[in-house]
Amino acid sequence: MRTTHRGVPVYRPNVYRTDAIIDPYPHYTRMREMGEVVWLPRQRVYALPRFAECKAVLRDDEGFISGQGVALNPIINWMSRGTTLNSDGAEHDRRRKLVAHRMLPRALRAIGESVDAQAAAVVDAALAKGAIDGVADLAMALPMAVVPDLVGWPRDQRDHLLPWGGATFDVLGPVNVQSLRALPGALRMLRFARRVVRERAMLEGSLGHDVLLAADEGKLSHDECSPLMVDYIAPSLDTTISAISHALYLFGTHPEQWQRLRDDPTLLSNAVNEVVRYESPLRAFSRKALRDSQIGSTSIPAGARVLVVYASANRDEREWDDPGTFDIGRDATRHLGFGQGAHACAGQGLARLETTAILRALVERVEHIEVTGPPTWAINNIIRRHERLPLRLVG
Ligand code: HEM
Numbered sequence: 001m002r003t004t005h006r007g008v009p010v011y012r013p014n015v016y017r018t019d020a021i022i023d024p025y026p027h028y029t030r031m032r033e034m035g036e037v038v039w040l041p042r043q044r045v046y047a048l049p050r051f052a053e054c055k056a057v058l059r060d061d062e063g064f065i066s067g068q069g070v071a072l073n074p075i076i077n078w079m080s081r082g083t084t085l086n087s088d089g090a091e092h093d094r095r096r097k098l099v100a101h102r103m104l105p106r107a108l109r110a111i112g113e114s115v116d117a118q119a120a121a122v123v124d125a126a127l128a129k130g131a132i133d134g135v136a137d138l139a140m141a142l143p144m145a146v147v148p149d150l151v152g153w154p155r156d157q158r159d160h161l162l163p164w165g166g167a168t169f170d171v172l173g174p175v176n177v178q179s180l181r182a183l184p185g186a187l188r189m190l191r192f193a194r195r196v197v198r199e200r201a202m203l204e205g206s207l208g209h210d211v212l213l214a215a216d217e218g219k220l221s222h223d224e225c226s227p228l229m230v231d232y233i234a235p236s237l238d239t240t241i242s243a244i245s246h247a248l249y250l251f252g253t254h255p256e257q258w259q260r261l262r263d264d265p266t267l268l269s270n271a272v273n274e275v276v277r278y279e280s281p282l283r284a285f286s287r288k289a290l291r292d293s294q295i296g297s298t299s300i301p302a303g304a305r306v307l308v309v310y311a312s313a314n315r316d317e318r319e320w321d322d323p324g325t326f327d328i329g330r331d332a333t334r335h336l337g338f339g340q341g342a343h344a345c346a347g348q349g350l351a352r353l354e355t356t357a358i359l360r361a362l363v364e365r366v367e368h369i370e371v372t373g374p375p376t377w378a379i380n381n382i383i384r385r386h387e388r389l390p391l392r393l394v395g
Pocket residue numbers: 058066070084085086096147231232233235236237239240243276280281282285310336337338339340342343344345346347348350351
């Protein structure tokens with residue numbers, strides 16, 4: 001059995017198997033030990049498990065492009081054309097500028113108070129309930145109350161948003177049973193978004209409505225509207241739900257860190273960074289190498305796919321002291337959980353706002369977060385999140 005591929009160490013275990021999705025960290029540790037680049041033979045991709053190489057590739061968006069997709073599935077890469085995520089250069093800038101201003105601090109300040117009020121209501125309801133599911137009762141409740149309105153998704157058509165959003169991520173993994181099962185959900189979301197655009201059914205004043213008006217003014221084609229809506233609705237739910245649910249679990253299992261946050265709430269924003277570093281909601285996306293290039297001292301041939309493993313970079317012992325320790329006092333700001341460079345998360349301001357609002361409401365009301373049973377996992381090729389998280393909040 002070959003141990004190298006073009007001189008690059010081969011990592012044979014399938015990191016997209018269910019057991020590896022549930023517990024990926026031992027795989028990431030072994031991959032980081034093997035080298036700056038490792039070859040995954042099943043997915044036929046050069047994976048980057050370390051921080052420095054992930055950051056360098058994300059910043060080199062001319063050499064390692066997104067325009068031919070960021071998935072590990074060639075059909076999905078072809079189908080996902082037209083989104084901000086899957087575009088390069090001037091086209092990417094144009095698409096991003098159309099809506100990203102909606103997610104900048106100035107725009108978000110306008111909704112800050114209402115997000116805080118909704119977070120307080122969500123936490124009060126959870127406290128009154130006693131035994132709760134941290135995912136359904138806390139982590140899902142706030143993003144579902146905030147994001148669909150912002151994006152402009154019709155109010156009577158939201159029942160399927162969560163499964164469709166999850167499926168839209170799932171299909172970005174390799175071709176496996178998991179992604180095949182997810183395909184109908186992802187297609188339904190796209191089809192539905194097309195209908196919303198055709199029927200001009202987005203909420204007045206929303207991000208989606210802005211996009212439609214921009215198309216009316218000829219700044220983009222009407223065909224581009226639905227991928228742009230999916231661009232913002234699909235990554236806005238599961239990701240934030242993951243971050244909030246992991247925050248609950250981590251503070252529940254690290255009571256001393258919870259006490260520290262309660263004693264010093266100025267640590268809130270860094271606490272959010274540390275949660276996203278420690279349990280990165282998005283595990284990995286790929287890029288295509290446009291030309292023969294070097295990553296560190298490794299030669300990568302033109303046309304190859306390169307996998308940026310954000311979740312492994314965020315645990316790289318070359319970058320972080322004691323990376324396996326959850327510590328809200330460390331400076332976690334440079335983590336790659338929201339990406340880096342041209343494609344860095346356009347919605348991170350909103351994700352931070354929501355996660356901080358929930359934590360602040362909890363800090364003000366809850367002495368202990370008790371994890372009352374083991375969490376179960378929502379198995380997904382891309383998103384790492386709990387399916388259920390049994391909790392009790394002690395006020
Ligand atoms: C904790 C929550 C979130 C995490 C961890 C996260 C993570 C990421 C990451 C890693 C990327 C980079 C993709 C790449 O390198 O190709 C990204 C891009 C993106 N995210 Fe997020 N995200 C979150 C929440 C959100 C929200 C709430 C929205 C929208 C409301 C959003 C919208 C986007 C968009 C539009 C892009 C594409 C940006 C571009 O290609 O220029 N994300 N996100």
